[in-house]
Amino acid sequence: MRLLRTSAVYRPQGDTWLLARALGDAGLNPGSRVLDVGTGTGALALTAAQAGARQVTAVDVSVSAVVVAGVNAWLRRLPVRVAPGDALERDYREPFDVVLANPPYVPAARSGPPRGAARAWDAGHDGRAIIERLCSRMAELLAPGGMLLMVQSDLADAEATLARLREEGMKAAVVERQRQPFGPVLAQRAAVLEERGLIRRGQRSEELVVIRADRPR
Template structure:
């Protein structure tokens, strides 16, 4: 899918493709309501709409992303509503059948809030600043028998995510895994990650995982 994108907006890449694959495996029931948290270019929102979702709400804190995703949806005449804001603080009125998230998960020094494009990847000292908020909010965003799909790096402790989601009453498991070479951001932080014991000496790859969590009836 060719998309309008700018340097200020996180472009679809390895984690995006992995989450899209999990979305394809999970399937979308006709008439589903979908929420895309941190939509970026809108790729996942558009993928869900093309797969049969009745209504897709795409949210991003970046105004640049909102504009880009909005244009991409308009060009394809798909039922995607793009809005600015923090999806984890918005009141959507009704729950969703499917919630998608490719959140920030890269560990950083955490001394100040990320700015600009870094908001798409910087996520505090342990990489879990946004993941923890997602785990706490997702149960109320999901309709009965709704599904949550999220991609993250194992550098941000995927096992901890599974535990948190299960504590919230969801059935959670890893459904996709993929090793990926470090991109520019992680390459620049490799020495610090080694010092903190988050990677082995000389390691220049991460494992991406997609976690699926289902809300029981």
Template sequence: MYAPQDDTTLLVDALADEPLAPGARVLDVCTGTGALALEAARKGGRVTAVDVSWRAVCTARLNARLAGLPVRIVRGNLFAPVAGQSFDLILTNPPYVPAPGAHRMPRGAARAWDAGQDGRLVLDRICREAPALLRPGGVLLMVHSALSGADPTLRLLRAAGLTASVTERRWVAFGPVLREREGWLRERGLLSADDEKEELVVIRAERPV
């Protein structure tokens, strides 16, 4: 199981600053260990969490049980388990790391981070599909690496009718995955010769009332 990293911490901080009415409906997509879902539940949200990995689902369910928090956790591919529903807040820390061998779909634990050669395999789907699940005034909070391109994310969300901006930026040390493929990222020009840290961004998008 991939333990929560700096990106989770950054999104937890953004969630702390987000007003959440009691009983607000919250969706956590790509929940992993359930860290974000649990934070939303502590804020009083009615939370549904989704992950494609059975291992992640079981881990998140265990963590929710240990925390004594009522989080509904289901297995499924992104928004498929909640089709036709709507939410006040959608949280997501999706796979976003550019990966060599993009002709192969990620398998096993790598599904938690690998996202095609440009890192947008899952990001683009979220940008296309999440807006339809937001209620008027609903908010999407998403974290990903600047290596995957913040501008394409903003363009897609704005094209879907949302107001969108980068609200948080943080430079962090390379994690184990980036360290492993650092040479490949530099060869592709995604990292310069001087880059020694990775920039993470939080994007906040809101559906107009």
């Protein structure tokens, strides 16, 4: 999928396409309502719309991302509504059949809220700041029988994510895995991650996982 993008917007990478593949494998019921959390270029929102979603709501804190995703949807004449803001703080008129999320999951190198482009990947000391918030809202955001598909790195403790989702009453499991070399961000902070015990000495790869969580009917 060719997408318009600016340097201020997160470029779709391996995690994006792994999640898109998981969506294709899971299947999308025609007429589904979909929420894309942190849409970036809109890649996942467009994938859902092309797969038959009736309505896709794509949200991002980055104004640049909102503009880019909106243009990408407009060029394809797809039913994607792009909105600015924090997707996990917004109120929605009704729950969604599918929630897609490629949240920030990289352990931050320093304390304090991320700024600029780092908002697309930095997620607190352990990489779980956004993941925890996402898990806590799933029972509210998903309609009965609805499905969450979320991608994250094993560096942010996928087992903890599964446990949190199950605490919220979801049936949760890992449905896709993919190991890949560190990108530029992780490579630059590898020494910090080693010191924290988040990676082994000399480790320069991570495993990406897609977690599926289903809300019971």
